[in-house]
Amino acid sequence: xxxxxxSGGDLVQPGGSLRLSCVASGFTFSSYAMTWxxxxxxxxxEWVSSISGGGSxxxxxxxxxxxxxxxxxxxxxxxxxxxxxxxxxxTAVYYCVKRSLAGTYYFDYWGQGTLVTVSS
Amino acid sequence: QSALTQPASVSGSPxxxxxxxxxxxxxxxxxxxxxxxxxxxxxxxxxxxxxxVSKRPSGVSNRFSGSKSGNTASLTISGLQAEDEAxxxxxSYAGNSVYVFGTGTxxxxx
Numbered sequence: 001x002x003x004x005x006x007s008g009g010d011l012v013q014p015g016g017s018l019r020l021s022c023v024a025s026g027f028t029f030s031s032y033a034m035t036w037x038x039x040x041x042x043x044x045x046e047w048v049s050s051i052s053g054g055g056s057x058x059x060x061x062x063x064x065x066x067x068x069x070x071x072x073x074x075x076x077x078x079x080x081x082x083x084x085x086x087x088x089x090x091t092a093v094y095y096c097v098k099r100s101l102a103g104t105y106y107f108d109y110w111g112q113g114t115l116v117t118v119s120s
Numbered sequence: 121q122s123a124l125t126q127p128a129s130v131s132g133s134p135x136x137x138x139x140x141x142x143x144x145x146x147x148x149x150x151x152x153x154x155x156x157x158x159x160x161x162x163x164x165x166x167x168x169x170x171x172x173v174s175k176r177p178s179g180v181s182n183r184f185s186g187s188k189s190g191n192t193a194s195l196t197i198s199g200l201q202a203e204d205e206a207x208x209x210x211x212s213y214a215g216n217s218v219y220v221f222g223t224g225t226x227x228x229x230x
Contacts, residue, residue, distance in 0.1 A: 033217075035219070037221070043224075044123065044209060044221060044222070044223050044224040045158075045160075045166065045209050045211075045221040045224070046123075046221060047121075047211075047218070047219040047220060047221060050217050050219070052217075057217065059216065059217040059218060061121055061218075062121055063121075095165065095166070100171070104154075104171075104172075105152070105154035105213035105219075106154065106156040106168065106171040106172065106211070106213075107156070107158075107168065107211070108168050108171075108177065109168075110158075110165040110166050110167070111165060112164075112165050113165060
């Protein structure tokens with residue numbers, strides 16, 4: 001059974017930093033691209049960032065480019081999102097998402113999410 | 121990277137069929153047959169319902185179907201049931217490993 005468990009969400013002041021983690025199980029982690037998506041309170045989903053299975057390819061939404069960094073440690077089956085220079089508008093539930101097989105372009109499993117609140 | 125446009129809400133009575141539209145551009149919906157749909161109940165994580173425009177994952181009811189014409193994709197729920205009441209989001213591949221979600225549609229079962 002695929003499981004994605006996020007952690008690291010917290011209350012942080014504007015301009016601050018936070019690192020999110022996602023521990024994966026139930027599949028061969030290194031074989032799959034992974035994604036972070038977010039959902040602001042009462043709002044819709046937003047794609048944030050993706051990383052290839054090996055970690056060499058990273059991709060970002062314009063809204064976070066230059067401030068967020070996605071990485072992965074395949075030896076630990078863990079996905080990370082380093083978030084710097086946080087803004088009030090980054091407040092959201094952040095989801096760890098598994099992409100399906102290579103050559104496919106959809107997300108087949110989602111974690112339960114971790115809440116990031118940016119406020120003074 | 122503008123969000124795909126969905127109606128804010130759609131409603132129907134039990135047993136009826138409803139259709140949710142998802143409008144993008146030739147750079148996303150119209151450019152690729154990689155539109156997916158997910159269902160989200162309040163306080164829960166999204167669940168994949170349709171992928172590659174019209175394919176259903178194992179375990180998803182055949183009451184859910186998808187289609188696409190030009191820059192607009194659609195999700196149809198037939199034989200509407202109370203358990204279908206949820207938010208629905210489309211998602212499209214937009215090239216270069218970039219994805220875009222729809223604005224979301226709240227489905228209400230009357």
